[in-house]
Every structure is written in C-alpha cells, then in structure tokens.
Amino acid sequence: MAVDLKMPALSPTMEEGTLAKWLVKEGDTVKSGDILAEIETDKATMEFEAVDEGTIAEITVPAGTEGVKVGTVIARIAGEDDDAAPAPKADAAPAEPKPEAAKAEVPAPESPTPHKMETGARDLVAAVADTRDDPEVPAGTELVKTTVREALRDAMAEEMRRDGDVFVMGEEVAQYQGAYKVTQGLLDEFGDRRVIDTPITEYGFAGIGTGAAMGGLKPIIEFMTFNFAMQAIDHIINSAAKTNYMSGGQMRCPVVFRGPNGAAARVAAQHSQNYAPWYASVPGLIVISPYSAADAKGLLKAAIRCPDPVVFLENELLYGQSFDVPKLDDYVLPIGKARICRTGSDVTIVSYSIGVGVALEAAKQLEGEGIDAEVIDLRTLRPLDKATVLESLRKTNRMVVVEEGWPVCSIASEIVTIAMEEGFDDLDAPVRRVTNKDVPMPYAANLEKAALLKVSDVVAAAKAVSYRS
C-alpha cells in the first residue's frame, strides 16, 4: 500500500510553508528517521523526517515551492509490500480536480483544513456569521475583521491604557504571551509589573487576585482554561462573590476571571467542560460568555470596569474566528443584555458562546425548509436577560435552547423554567433542550462527535416544537 507523505505541521500554529529542498529523489529507499526534506516556515528551517519505510514512488511537490499548505500530499512512499517505483497510477486518486485559480502550484489539499485533526468539536465552529446590526453601534461606523483572540487582547490593552490599576496575571501570560496567545503584545507594551507570569497554582493566583482587588486594583486573572479554575473555585465563589455582601458593602472585589471554557478539540474528560451553569448559579458573580469578537471586546471592557467580580467565559475554538468589530474609540457593551442575532417569526433558538454559531447554522437550514427562526445570543448569563427571551417567545410561541454542555441543571434548564413560569401562555409546544450527551467527554474522534451537540439536532428540535417532521 502506498503511503501519502503530507506537509507536516512543524509548530502548532504553522499553516503553510516552503518546501525548500528535497534530500531524497524518486526511487530512493527510505527508513524511519531519514531526513527527507527541508521545510521553511516563517520562523525557522526544519528537517522533515520519514516515519514510514519504503521507496519514494513519487514527489508531488517540487523543491522551492512556496505556500504549501499543511496536509498537502508532498510525496508518496511505496511500502515494502508494493512494487516500488514507478508510482502505481491506478492507486493514485483518479485525477483529483484541481482548482483553476490555485495560487500556489501545488496539489489541492484533500479538504479545506486538512492539517486539523478529526474532531467533533470543530464541527461546532459555524461558517455563518451573525447578521443583525448591532443597535449599540452608530450607523456608518467602520467595521474591522477581527478575531476573538485579538478582540480580547484589544479590550485588555485599551483598559490598561485607560486605567493604571488594571493588570493581568496568570500562567504564561507574559513572556509566552498566553497559552492561547490572548495576551499577545501586552508584556511589550505594559512591562512585567502589569503583565505577570505566576507560579502554577490557580488557587494561589485567584486568591492573590481577589486580595489585590480588595486592595484597590482591578486584576484580570487568566486561567489557562476554566478546567483548571476548579481548584480556584473556592476563592471565586466563597471570597470574590461574597465579600461585598459579608462586609456590609465595605469591601468590593472588582476582579475579572477569564479564560477558555467548554469543549475544545480532542482534550477529553478533564479538559472539556462548560462551567457556565456552575458560576451562573452564584449570586454575587457576573457571568459573561460571548460568541462574536465584537461582543468579546465590548463585554470584556465592561467586565474590567465592573465594580463586581466577573467570570468571563471564552471559547478556545472561537479564538481564531473572525467577526466584524466596530472601529470605535471606546466600544463598551452593556452587561445583562442579550442580542437578537437573527430575527425570525416561527421559532426562537436561545443560545450562548459557541452554541450561537450552531444555532445560526441551524436557522439557515431551517430557512430552506420554510421555518423562520429567531436566534438569541444571551451573552450575559447572570444577570440573565429574560425580557428579551420572553419577548421573542411571545412572537414565535416556540422555543429551543442550544447549549454546548451537559443538560442537567444547565443554563438551558434555567431558560426552560423561565419560559414555563413566565411565558406559559405563549408556548405552543414544550421547550426543547439541545445539549451534549450526559457523559464525561470521551477522547476518540467518533465518540467525541457523538457526545457533542450537532446542527442537525437543533434542526430536528426546531421542527419538533413546530410540529413538523
């Protein structure tokens, strides 16, 4: 059997590179560990070693080719069991159609994102962007394509410029610019007094941050992921959230706890959890979980200015997604206000964070089936904007809640309760929840896919509450 050699990803961020030099030629026998080629990235030149043994049957990307996407087949190796060169033509895919306008002269990758490993989690990242104009933005404002990662960084940088009491602290936030590069550039601009690498102890630095907030500063505490914040939950809940109350209002705790939350790609049970329902159940905490880059920016700025402790739940899979962000000097959004990101009249789909993309994709599909869905992004989970939810329900009379997380005691459960208690007369069908499976997250790609919510589940639920099948 011939083995395809693919352009390797030599660093986690590498998307393409230059195939600088081949050190083997067609017909050469190679064994594991042999250096096959030199590959240049924007950062370095690296050697590419063989894993498989056999004979180089075909070199498909010549030396000197630039812009070779990771995952592109660059050569084929005939295994020991094969007849060696010449390349078995019958074995090669029958003339894969090549895009006419391909810029780099290389074979098209097999899929748009071939270097990305198989994972159900990435299926959640929707291709559709939200459509509704933001009522908070003046007409005619320039919109700039910005990733969620950049938007979060911009929000922190702007607030740090504005207020010398704001600082950021966490594991690897300074020199390494954050495990997910959200604090990129902050150390250079603000120095090591305000961008602080900490020892590895979430319990420690959540407590130090809480203390610093009570000491009059405005700390931004970054958790590498909220999975690690479980260690720190005592400080977040029993100290930060309650000190104002317990001290009779004498002490305030204006701290922001932020970091990625929810399932990422292939990180299994201990690292794939949505803590939104946990924190949102606590009086004394503000809980925000944005979807778009604009909301990430506007709400993080609001969170930093908030006099109360804020848990700000981001999503790793959304960090690299681009959205339009209004170019304004000071874009701050109101906490506690949901956003209708698609208007519709037949069914209301309520979600937050990565679930919003899933809901929007489902709405697009439902449109094709004649169902006009309204999509609400809650954005803030405490205080929850129930007025927007109930108003929409009054219009559509049907509701589905979409949540990337477990179903039991969830935000979805809370929305269902609100709909039942305060919107009962508006309901034409029981509200449906679409969530992940009620199991710890497995690792294997097929199990992960089966455990996560899907667009088709949302479509089916919307049809079911509409009594259409």
Place this chain on the structure above:
Amino acid sequence: MSNLPSLRLHIPVPPARPGDAPSFDHLRLSEAGAVRRPDSAAPEAEMRDLPYDLIRVLDGEGRAVGPWDPKLSPDMLRRGLRAMLATRLFDDRMFRLHRQGKTSFYMKSLGEEAIGVAQSLALGERDMSFPTYRMLGWLMARDYPLIHLVNEIFSNAEDPLKGKQLPILYSARDYGFYSLSGNVGSRFGHAVGWAMASAYKGDDGIAIGYIGEGTTAEGDFHEALTFASVYRAPVILCVTNNQYAISSFSGIAGAEATTFAAKAIAYGLPGLRVDGNDFLAVWAATIWAAERARTNHGATLIELFTYRAAGHSTSDDPTKYRPADEAEHWPLGDPVDRLRQHLIALGEWDEERHAALVAELTETIRAAVKQGEAVGTLGQSKPSVREMFEGVFKEPDWRLIEQRRELGV
C-alpha cells in the same frame, strides 16, 4: 509620604533567553561521591544538610563512586539501559507520527528517562506509582506491551482505555502505574492517600508520587507533605525538577530562593536532592527512601534534578523561550550516555552491542507501530459508540440507558 523606600516586587528573569548563550553557572552542584549517606532510619533533624547538596554516583569518567553507589549487577544496569533506550526510541517514533497527523498529541521524556526506569526497577510489584506524563520509562522497565501504548496513542478499536482518554495518559494498574491525570498536582495527594490506605490495611506496599517543580506552587504539594509528615505515611514524594514548566523557568516556581528538596525541612521530612540524570543516584536515593518508608519511619521528599531536553509537548516550541542549544550545555549530561559510559567503563558493554541494541529496539518499536497502524491511526479505527456510555457508573443509571437507546447503540 514617609521617607521609607517605596515598595516593589522582584520579578524572576531566566538566566538565558532565546539568542543568549546558555548559562548554568547559577546551579548548585556537588561532586560525584561527595555527599554523605546517613542511615535510612536516622532522625530527620540530623540530615538537614542533604537538601542543599546533590547526590551523585557516576563521575565524569563513568565510574560509580561514593557511599550512595548501589552496586548493581551488570545485568540490572543493562536492563536499565535497555528500558531507557526503548523509552527514547519510542518517543522519537511517536513524535514523528504526530507530525504526520497520526495522533493528536504527544509528550517526550527526553533527558529524564533515568528517573522512571530506575525507580520502576528499584521498587516492588506491590508498590504503586502515581506518575506524571514523563514516566513512560516506568512502563518500559516493566515490559508493558508496546502495542497497548500504540493503540492508546492511536485511540483505535483496540485502545485499552477504549477511546476515553488522551494519548499518553496511560493507566496500567497491574504494572504499578496509577491512572495518569491531565490536571497536574492532584495525584501527589492521591499517592499519600494510597500509602495511608496501605498502612491502614497493614499491607506492605508503599507509594511513590511525582510532581513537577512548577506544580510545587500548588496547594496539593503542601497538603500532601503535611499529611505524609503528620501520619508518617509510607510514601516517597518526588519533585521532578526539569527546569521548565511549559515555558516558565524554575525561578517562577521559587528556585532562585532555595532548592525544592529543602521544602521538606519545614515539614520535618528528609529531603534528598539527586542528580536525575544519574541512573545509579536515582536508584540509590529511591532505595534509601523506600527502606525508610517500609520500616515505618515515614515519607521522604526527593528532588530529582534534571533537564527537559525536549519541548513540553507537541504543542509548544521551546526555541521561543530558551536558547535553542541549551540542552547541550546541561552540566549533568545525558542519562543514557552516562549509563552506557559506565557499563563500558566496567567492561560490560561496548559500542557494537549498543548499536545492536538500538537496532533491535528500533525494529521492535517499528513492528508494534505497524501492528497498531494496521488496527488504525487517529480517526481511522474507532472504538464502539456504545463505549461512550460505559464506565460512567459501575451500573448504568436510567439516563445512560435512555441516551444509549436514543442513539440506537
């Protein structure tokens, strides 16, 4: 304002950053054979000098010197070398497979192989280790089947963990290898808990727990030491000080101020600081601590002083945070080279046999990988979807049964 100086903080800065010349001048090292070896039952108060020294057995010429020489048989030395090499070659192969998209994640033990291997061989079958992710050597030393490792890394239909856990976070109870946790630190306390359970039951197995130097900042470290000290738990607690916590140098964890072994003093426990790249020193310190634990003299904290020669995992690029050639300047050398040199100095090994061993292990690993690839690599061969609902509880509750029925599996 008073005329007192304004207060300020000290921010630790690594001795060398990318582009600088590597520098290890600040390290406190002892000569091989120079550190005394007290009786394993001696009172802790009489050995408070040890945490500031460095126990070393192998000298620069590959000779075993001093009171800590465990005087191992050549056969045992060869067994150690074999397991260390197997670990290294397996890591190399898997790292390359990751670059080819055949698995999603990998972490190498490069430079730290002596630790897992020596301790696995030095401790007994009824003892239990609570490993970190750089302890593959433990399993290699106990001949854990390579195919199990490969299938788990590929998460295929024959994965012993059935697609539920990340690659390399192995569980192998029968090999004295407790289930690995992705969350650092927690297992340190579990090791003490397991050891206390062993004493509670009157068994004779001891526990050995590991934590990275970075993770000593966690409460888990201090809580484990407190319980180990209070109850004299039969446990060996190890800090693997490989100088880096992902990108953070050990100064961020407090290494500028004192040694990690010295943290034992405040808990009234013996603290040994050991050359982690010296197979014999690791063995000797482990046996000393095991003897102390087995005779109900309580726990020992061992700092295994080593260097993480590879990146943290397949997800980071070490050239971004340290000089690219820093590993070559590590003053305590490479653990495989040093053990090989020792065996050659004893006349029990030669370059030819070494090359033959490398060839043999390479072939064995290659065959195991082929066998695993035949079952399937990442995403090709799949555990049954029904597996998703297995093992949540001992007996599935109605929720699980309902969900399984909905999926028709």
